[in-house]
Amino acid sequence: xxxxxxxxxxxxxxxxxxxxxxxxxxxxxxxxxxxxxxxxxxxxxxxxxxxxxxxxxxxxxxxxxxxxxxxxxxxxxxxxxxxxxxxxxxxxxxxxxxxxxxxxxxxxxxxxxxxxxxxxxxxxxxxxxxxxxxxxxxxxxxxxxxxxxxxxxxxxxxxxxxxxxxxxxxxxxxxxxxxxxxxxxxxxxxxxx
Amino acid sequence: xxxxxxxxxxxxxxxxxxxxxxxxxxxxxxxxxxxxxxxxxxxxxxxxxxxxxxxxxxxxxxxxxxxxxxxxxxxxxxxxxxxxxxxxxxxxxxxxxxxxxxxxxxxxxxxxxxxxxxxxxxxxxxxxxxxxxxxxxxxxxxxxxxxxxxxxxxxxxxxxxxxxxxxxxxxxxxxxxxxxxxxxxxxxxxxxxxxxxxxxxxxxxxxxxxxxxxxxxxxxxxxxxxxxxxxxxxxxxxxxxxxxxxxxxxxxxxxxx
Numbered sequence: 198x199x200x201x202x203x204x205x206x207x208x209x210x211x212x213x214x215x216x217x218x219x220x221x222x223x224x225x226x227x228x229x230x231x232x233x234x235x236x237x238x239x240x241x242x243x244x245x246x247x248x249x250x251x252x253x254x255x256x257x258x259x260x261x262x263x264x265x266x267x268x269x270x271x272x273x274x275x276x277x278x279x280x281x282x283x284x285x286x287x288x289x290x291x292x293x294x295x296x297x298x299x300x301x302x303x304x305x306x307x308x309x310x311x312x313x314x315x316x317x318x319x320x321x322x323x324x325x326x327x328x329x330x331x332x333x334x335x336x337x338x339x340x341x342x343x344x345x346x347x348x349x350x351x352x353x354x355x356x357x358x359x360x361x362x363x364x365x366x367x368x369x370x371x372x373x374x375x376x377x378x379x380x381x382x383x384x385x386x387x388x389x390x
Numbered sequence: 391x392x393x394x395x396x397x398x399x400x401x402x403x404x405x406x407x408x409x410x411x412x413x414x415x416x417x418x419x420x421x422x423x424x425x426x427x428x429x430x431x432x433x434x435x436x437x438x439x440x441x442x443x444x445x446x447x448x449x450x451x452x453x454x455x456x457x458x459x460x461x462x463x464x465x466x467x468x469x470x471x472x473x474x475x476x477x478x479x480x481x482x483x484x485x486x487x488x489x490x491x492x493x494x495x496x497x498x499x500x501x502x503x504x505x506x507x508x509x510x511x512x513x514x515x516x517x518x519x520x521x522x523x524x525x526x527x528x529x530x531x532x533x534x535x536x537x538x539x540x541x542x543x544x545x546x547x548x549x550x551x552x553x554x555x556x557x558x559x560x561x562x563x564x565x566x567x568x569x570x571x572x573x574x575x576x577x578x579x580x581x582x583x584x585x586x587x588x589x590x591x592x593x594x595x596x597x598x599x600x601x602x603x604x605x606x607x608x609x610x611x612x613x614x615x616x617x618x619x620x621x622x623x624x625x626x627x628x629x630x631x632x633x634x635x636x637x638x639x640x641x642x643x644x645x646x647x
Contacts, residue, residue, distance in 0.1 A: 214466070218460075220460075221460065224459060225452030225453055225456060232447055232451070237441070240442070246455075328438070329438060349441035376400050376435075377396065380432070
């Protein structure tokens with residue numbers, strides 16, 4: 198997934214020895230790859246930047262538990278995936294909560310959250326990939342993350358399992374369900390458009 | 391013909407390695423039009439969900455991330471406790487490993503020892519050593535006996551002061567004298583055996599007088615001792631012992647006493 202440089206280990210030793218600035222080299226070296234995966238999972242630039250910062254922050258605080266035999270790039274990448282997953286989970290929860298609270302006082306009825314944009318909006322927006330984004334929103338956070346890692350980041354099933362903290366077979370099933378849902382959603386949207 | 395499942399098609403699309411089934415699936419896709427069509431549709435759908443290219447970040451992006459992050463990071467102290475903790479754990483681990491190794495070696499040794507046939511080597515003392523011990527005991531016995539006989543010879547028949555110690559010594563010598571007599575018989579030394587037999591009688595009378603040693607008894611024993619020449623015999627026997635020790639022979643020159 199990532200190549201490990203000797204410099205990473207040296208920087209980590211320096212940080213643990215009291216040289217905080219040495220962590221800057223690690224941040225600068227791995228920021229771009231973390232931003233890429235964070236953006237692909239969250240689908241949002243601002244969220245991706247937040248995820249990158251949070252991942253490095255968590256990594257710094259857990260640096261003592263980092264095993265010197267491991268690859269720092271892989272380690273911090275997995276932390277970023279976790280952060281991104283947490284981000285989209287909390288976003289979904291907040292969105293659902295917000296829409297659920299928007300009740301009609303006269304009908305006393307709860308409006309069900311519909312995260313997918315309608316075909317009309319798709320036609321009007323003209324954004325490239327809007328259809329794709331809409332389809333992606335039909336996935337659960339885990340399915341979405343697993344699919345992004347497999348389809349876009351070219352991670353193996355084992356790597357996805359390790360990043361999500363689940364068994365490889367569970368990761369494989371998550372990817373499978375994601376593809377099924379995406380295809381179904383895409384087919385539906387094509388008919389509507 | 392068994393068609394590929396959707397899961398198998400997805401696996402094919404992502405190039406998952408499955409060994410033999412991978413080759414079989416590829417062969418099936420080459421020959422089955424229905425599955426090939428389904429596979430093509432899947433690939434089109436996946437292509438539609440193309441990898442999202444993230445907005446470009448400039449070369450200073452990492453620097454900016456670091457600048458925004460740095461103020462909130464606390465400096466790690468070069469903590470001696472961490473080093474000590476690590477060192478302590480390492481030391482304890484090594485100690486535990488050594489202890490385990492020693493325990494295993496001890497257990498293995500015990501097991502090995504138990505599986506070996508028990509060979510109890512009881513070496514009897516060499517004849518020379520045994521003989522030497524007998525001679526030392528005999529020498530000691532004759533020495534004590536000689537002293538007792540001298541006391542008896544010079545005992546004042548009218549005085550009873552020496553009576554009690556002589557009787558106690560005689561009782562003490564009786565048991566040893568019997569041992570020496572048995573040995574003398576075993577080694578076939580008639581002179582020694584005869585002398586010890588006379589000594590046995592005298593010691594028995596000295597030790598076992600029911601009414602105690604009185605003047606008459608002492609005089610009688612003195613006469614017997616002188617008549618037998620017992621004191622002389624004992625001295626001669628005693629003088630032979632150093633020779634026997636050095637020559638290693640236990641046989642006397644037969645009736646020379």
